[in-house]
Amino acid sequence: MSDTAEQILNSVDEAERPWIQLARLAEVGSADLLLEYVETLSTTDRALALSRLDEAHRIQVLEGLAPEDAADLIGDLSEAQAARVIELLNPDSAAAIVHELPSDEQADVLGDLSDHHAAAILDAMPDDEAESARALSAYDDDVAGGMMVLEMLRFTGDMTVADVIEELNRNSETYSDFDVRYAYVCDESGTLLGVLPMQNLLFVKRSARLTDLMISNPLSVRVDTSLDDLIEFFDDHQFVGVPVVDDLGRLKGVVHREAVSYEETRAAESDYLKSQGIVGGEELRTMPLWLRARRRLSWLSINIVLNIGAAAVIAYFQDTLQAVIALAVFLPIISDMSGCSGNQAVAVSMRELSLGLVRPNELFRVWWKEVSVGLINGAVLGFLVALVAVIFDGNIYLGLVVGLALFANTVIAVSIGGVVPLALKRFGFDPAVAAGPLLTTVTDMCGFFLVLGLATIWLSRLV
Template sequence: MTEVVDLRDLLRAGDGAACAEWLKATPSLDTVRVLARLSDDEREGLLNLLEPAAAAEVLESLPEPQALEALESLEPSAAARILEELSSDEQADLIGELDAGDAEAILVELGQEEAESVRRLAAYEDDQAGGLMVTEFLAYPGTHDVAAVLVDLAERAEDLVGSGFHRAFVVDDEWKLIGSFLLRDLVLTPRRRRLVDLMQPDFPSVTDVSDIAELAPLFRETDYSALPVVDDRGRLIGVVKSDDLERAMVEESDETYRASQGIVGGEELRSMPLAVRSRRRLAWLSTNVLLNIAAACVIAAHQDTLEAVIALAVFLPIISDMSGCSGNQAVAVSMREMSLGILRPSDALSVLGKELSVGLVNGVVLGVMVGSAAWIWKGNPYLGLVVGGALTANTLVAVAIGGTVPLLLRRFGMDPALASGPILTTLTDMCGFLLVLGTASALLSRLT
């Protein structure tokens, strides 16, 4: 860890210029790793030493929990100077996650117009176009001519370097979107030609409350790198970039995965306080204990059967695990299709039919494999029938639950990522145990 030692030496020396040079010379992946391993006080000191632009780059490199903590530790005026260097969507994301008091103290230090813009963006949900959009874009009245646009671009050249703008939008007197044009088209267009005659009319747009499920198909169906965002009156208020949408989808997928694994309350890093990390995990684990007790009650109710045919104990965890795996596959497909916008809660019956078909095929194959193993092991075909039949039936139950429960939970406003796992595990365990032990009880004379 010589990199950390070197940076810490520079921090102790209070050499901000040297710290900035170190950051420039260090590969980005190494920078992230080193910055994440600094203490809270060291990260605060680094941000105070750097110029606002360099400090903003550091803030962008940090995982969100550490970035938020670093912002909260700074004086509001210092935090505001750093935020001014970030894009509008990044400003809103950070302000929206801060404690209300800290956020307001920083906003007071920003210019009034910029603070109001951040407040508006922070009011949107993270998965809405308004929450993903940036308010930095190029727009001109349709009455402007090409010459006026070229003059404006020349005056703003320094600010536009590295911005990635290659398309501008055309608006009317009320700032309503009426079209767009490519900046490269200006080069070979007569200077007196008006934008309204140059533009591509009916350019696709999205509303500020459109969610990721609506945005994703639009970007897939077009080759545009950005789409304009309009409010309920059709006025242009921002732009959603395809890169930002993809990043949001990855973050949503990561959050879904963390929730499905029982890590709730946001992103977890091992640098967080022990109490916070423990509380977030226990929120799911403690609930799962109760659900597993319910499954254990099924076994207790058939204790006599289990004692009479002890071989069943060997196959109970196999049936539980295999059915759970099949169910989790169905959950994963449903969650993925919902995130891509190609599946909605109203599609539950269609999903059920498709899952039952694949569940029947897979259940029969798995049932024959495990049932044959039981028959060969004990030389009793009825044991193989009980075990194989139970696995087949429970696979059908698992895929039906795994495919449809996320959709039903979404319909009722619950988090499908967090609740699908416990529901699936408990129901497949209980059904599997009930199928095995219930069938074994009915065929007990053939098994002993």
């Protein structure tokens, strides 16, 4: 690091964090010093520092760096974070940075912007690049068209090795950021003819035609191929990438293995957040306060209404609960254990749906499979909690009440947990969002009803 940069950073207390140092350097206004410091940070620290800056300093940092360096910095952020940072800039500055991003990242960032901001940035970009970005943005993130890149080596079948070498030399700067392990050979209409490993060009005559060196009839995927199918494809084939074609077989782009892995991870994270009630499947604490509060409240408000039903069951049997206060000890156990069993069933159904191993209309098959497990696990868990109840209170009927209730509620929970995701999927709802709350509410209500209902029947033997 240069002496000037060292001097500036030494003036910052060691306890201060990277975003403080980044802000100080941005205020100096030297692109070289700013880049020098950014390059010393890890990927994690870059994202942390940029996300912690206030809006004014974010603008200073991004406008203080060269567009290609600012694009590298933004590339360390999630799409949602990157979009919020880009929105702070004027359209010309934003367009210069977006121009330096790979085509798939361009589409992701522009897709997360408001229509107004995206349109302004696209208007400031070169016409051909803006057209490509609009085309990619039209695809969903979880299909091949939304994950593919347009940066690839594309040649026509009538070209020779000499033609290719000349083309590479003439456009070496453009191709320097491409993945150049493979090239794609097309006819004049753009139809994919073959894949050319670039190593095949090394030991052949320069007059050799590409059609004689390429791998003919290569595997490819269509632009609408789903993420699940792409995951399966790369599991079956050790490729670094696969060409993407349209309905007519014309080459549109390339999907890389790492892009599919990234989307797989992001989808899993999104499903987890949705299952925890984070509406939209993403939340970061750098998001606006009221947006975060509104998203959470929209889910919590529904949950409080659902939980009133469970509370109503307890209220209905309050005389029984007052008479046998020991039941209060076991109510949370019945609820929690049944919920755990149900969540296991939800997880299996979600996994099988994602892998295509079960169809949304196979409700009876899934229900029967889960009931079989529920009968065994419910019997074991019911016996264990009954034994604890007898030891705790010395009353065998208390053991019967809580044991039977847990047995029956476990069967109910796995039935609901196995079937509800399929039913939600069949009717067009997101099972990751709705399955958990439905399961929790119903198992709580049924558990409380079973415990208190059975206790009411045997009340004379429990008091």
